[in-house]
Amino acid sequence: MAKDWKVTQTALIKGQKVTTSFILPFMDAADVSAFCSLLEGGYQVTEINEGMSDMTGSEVNAANSTPVSRISLIGENKQRGYISGFGGKPIHFKNTVNGDEIRNVLANKMVFEAVPTAKVTYVGITTGESVL
Numbered sequence: 442m443a444k445d446w447k448v449t450q451t452a453l454i455k456g457q458k459v460t461t462s463f464i465l466p467f468m469d470a471a472d473v474s475a476f477c478s479l480l481e482g483g484y485q486v487t488e489i490n491e492g493m494s495d496m497t498g499s500e501v502n503a504a505n506s507t508p509v510s511r512i513s514l515i516g517e518n519k520q521r522g523y524i525s526g527f528g529g530k531p532i533h534f535k536n537t538v539n540g541d542e543i544r545n546v547l548a549n550k551m552v553f554e555a556v557p558t559a560k561v562t563y564v565g566i567t568t569g570e571s572v573l
Contacts, residue, residue, distance in 0.1 A: 443467045443551065444488070451499040452482025452533045454506050459533065461526035466514075467554045475546045481506040481533040506533040512543065513565035520553040531569055540566045 449462040459482075465473055474493055477484050483499030508531035512524040526532050534543065544564040553559050 443469050443554075443557065445554075446473050447487040448473075448477060448480075448484050449487065450480055450482060450484045450532060451496065452480075452506065453500055453502040454481070454533055455504060456502060459530070461530040461532055463524055463526045463532055465524060465552075466522050467552045467557070468550065472546070472550050472552075476543075479534050479538045479542060479546065481535045503533070503536065505536040507536055507538050508533055508569055509543070509566055510569040511567040512547070513563075513567070514547065514552060514561050515563040515565075516553045516556065516559040517562055518556055518559050520556055520559055522552055540568075 445467055446465045447462060448465060449460065451458065451460045465476060470493065473486060477486065481503050482501065483496035484494065485496060486493040510525065510531050514522040543566060547561055547564045549560045551557055551560055
């Protein structure tokens with residue numbers, strides 16, 4: 442069943458512990474799991490669904506990550522949605538993850554609550570440096 446999910450990510454980046462929370466809008470559990478598998482460190486998915494959370498990597502030091510400031514989603518009927526960290530904090534993806542992998546996880550998904558049958562047709566990614 443599609444719903445909004447709060448994800449709290451914890452990662453050790455360049456020796457510094459960072460925590461970022463963000464909302465994944467109106468997604469199915471399988472799509473949330475696919476998206477979160479791309480994240481650096483550990484994460485907790487709040488609905489609260491402990492079965493989807495994985496904090497095992499939260500203390501592993503990642504020398505590098507792929508920080509993303511914002512993911513913009515546009516739908517078939519020009520709906521708009523966004524995924525971004527609370528307080529302007531970046532979401533840290535694994536260093537090996539590229540924009541195409543993030544786009545592939547979100548492409549053609551139905552994430553717009555106002556028009557639940559409309560699929561994502563465009564995924565824009567704004568990257569940024571992480572200032573620790």
